Amino acid sequence: MKGRIVVEQPGNSVVTDLGRFRGPRFGLPVNGALDQFSARAANILTGNPDNAPVLEVTALDFRMRADQDLLISVTGAPLTLTVGGREQPQWEPVSVRAGEAVAIRGIHTGLRAYLAIHGSVDAPLLMGSCAPDTVVGFGLKLAEGTVLGIRRSVAPLRQPYFDIPLFRLGLERPAMGSELVVDVTDGPDVAEFGDSASLLFASGYTVSGRSNHIGLRLGGQLPERMSSAEVLSRGVPVGAVEVPNREELLVLHRGRGVTAGYPVLAVATSLGLDVLAQARPGDVVRFRKTTVAEATLAYRASMRQLESLRTTVNTVFKLLGVGDEPGWRELPPAIAI
Incomplete structure (x- = not known):
């Protein structure tokens, strides 16, 4: 039986x-x-x-x-x-x-x-x-x-x-801990943020209680987009780090829709997404810049x-x-x- x-x-x-x-x-x-x-x-x-x-x-x-x-x-x-x-x-x-x-x-x-x-x-x-x-x-x-x-x-x-x-x-x-390090690669729109793009790595971001499986909302010092041109909706990867407004970052997770219309500053690596999966509201996330080659080697390991x-x-x-x-x-x- x-x-x-x-x-x-x-x-x-x-x-x-x-x-x-x-x-x-x-x-x-x-x-x-x-x-x-x-x-x-x-x-x-x-x-x-x-x-x-x-x-x-x-x-x-x-x-x-x-x-x-x-x-x-x-x-x-x-x-x-x-x-x-x-x-x-x-x-x-x-x-x-x-x-x-x-x-x-x-x-x-x-x-x-x-x-x-x-x-x-x-x-x-x-x-x-x-x-x-x-x-x-x-x-x-x-x-x-x-x-x-x-x-x-x-x-x-x-x-x-x-x-x-x-x-x-x-x-x-x-x-795991209350301060998490997440590796990211450059996003397709990183050039539009000019020198302010480096702010992503300058300080920590606090996880909002409004975060879920679709995306994590993070408060902190935000890079500012230099261009005012409209961003057309296009395909976005899981892990896209978007700057939808001047109040928070949005990191798209596995429940994200397949298209979006916000500028993508960076993209979290596969292992970085695992780290974000364990982020609790109030935890501090620090982003660390890496390359696609380095991210690939870490994933393979x-x-x-x-x-x-x-x-x-x-x-x-x-x-x-x-x-x-x-x-x-x-x-x-x-x-x-």
């Missing part, structure tokens, strides 16, 4: 994946997990494909309970993770016995956590992705009593002689780190017999829309 998870305290949580990559060509945002590194790591730690559905928990406490044994991992912002009332480590695979409550409490010095389950969960798909989209009203936002189908069960894994953690995989966790983790996890899981069932790496069909 297929198992299930019941959400007992949803907080602010959704089921998502890495995004709707076919969406922008049809006018839909890419969306998906805002902290892509943490979402990928959570899936790798449970032996899933990178793009398997995960639970994204934002800011508030969360609790769920399953009727079958699970293997989970929780990554992202620092927090307290308990299973059956016992505190468990983040960034490691964790066994859950049937009937035990999994609770995420006290997210701090960061904003978002990612909970992955070996084999993942059932979720509806739109254009091949389960990522929520507020524009078209699609997605699985969790509520009290929401039931999620479990695709696979894993018997509890315990150290046979000592009650100590079975896994210590040594993943280097991204640093982070992907090599995840690939190394995948190799380690696959080796350990093979020795433990985790994922030996036929087709365990292939996600079964979900509900396509």
